[in-house]
Amino acid sequence: MKRKIKIWIAELRAPFLTATLVSIFLGTVIAWARNDVFYMEYFLLALLGGAFMHLGTNVANDYYDHKSGNDEINKEFVRPFSGGSRTIQLKLLTPKEVLSAALLFYALGISIGLYLTWTRGFLVLVLGLVGLFSGFFYTAPPFNWANRGLGEALVGINFGALMTLGAYYVQTQTLAIEPLIASVPVSLLIAAVLYINEFPDYVADKTVGKNTLVVRLNREKATIGYAFLILGAYAAIFLSAVAGITPVPTIVALITLPIAVEAVRHAKQFHSSSFKLVPSNAFTAVCHLFVGLMISLGYLVYALEPSSVSYILVISVIGVCAAFTVFSYLKIEKQKRLLGAMSEL
Secondary structure: OHHHHHHHHHHHOHHHHHHHHHHHHHHHHHHHHHHOOOOHHHHHHHHHHHHHHHHHHHHHHHHHHHHOOHHHHOOOOOOOOOOOOOOOOOOOOOHHHHHHHHHHHHHHHHHHHHHHHHHHOOHHHHHHHHHHHHHHOOOOOOOOHHHHOOHHHHHHHHHHHHHHHHHHHHHHOOOOHHHHHHOHHHHHHHHHHHHHHOOOOHHHHHHHOOOOHHHHHOHHHHHHHHHHHHHHHHHHHHHHHHOOOOOHHHHHHHHHHHHHHHHHHHHHHHOOOHHHHHHHHHHHHHHHHHHHHHHHHHHHHHHOOOOOHHHHHHHHHHHHHHHHHHHHHHHHHHHHHHHHHHHHO
């Protein structure tokens, strides 16, 4: 039983659910900070529904990458960042089991979406259909968005802008431009996570005709696009705060900029060496997580009374996030040195 649970955790790629958590938390916090509304039940339902749709997408993509032969011929993958879950390739799960799980998660996500549509408004259905259509057909025919070079953009939009706006709407039953602008860094960084994770898959993707942006550009040129995504995210944090669209405390997210710069520098140097590229994969994921959380915490600092216990607690959490960011940076730097030493042996 324990072994089966571990297999399914690997298949679901559960750690990447932070992409859903960050955006839905951000949209909910903006709704509270700007409109003074917070419905715990709708937050939890939005989070659960988003997680089910995310899991369905992960599992469906595993199935269709197996069908295309992509994961079978991929020899450069680096777990957990690229190459799928490998559960089908290792004969741990059958393709039928994987497809059935994808359909089950989508069914659960759709059920919650329909309930939220009934209780909160029709826009939930619209956003959910966009997410379903783009997520399932990311690698599935006939659209196969990844093959058309649209996968990165759709991931950025779905796991950034649409989820943030959806979470905001579920709370307020209104639309606003601020959640969209606040979500730009999150959108760009989650797109960057997918983008840099495509580098190790370059040969396999190219072989089966999965024409991602990395395949279309080649790995060396693709590092320029990666740099634009990363630096664009940090420019958006700064400019939106300076323009007064987002609260000034959200600038705290810039504390992760040194990690982002190092990720870009490392990618430029090791873009074609999957094993040595791992620190860039890890740095990008760390930046996405902590940028999203710190923007949300910036909103909380803005909205709370400075003398309140909650304010002190939020400041403390920011301090913990900053410390953990530094710790992650030092840990990955140590890993880089280890990888460098191993490559010289």
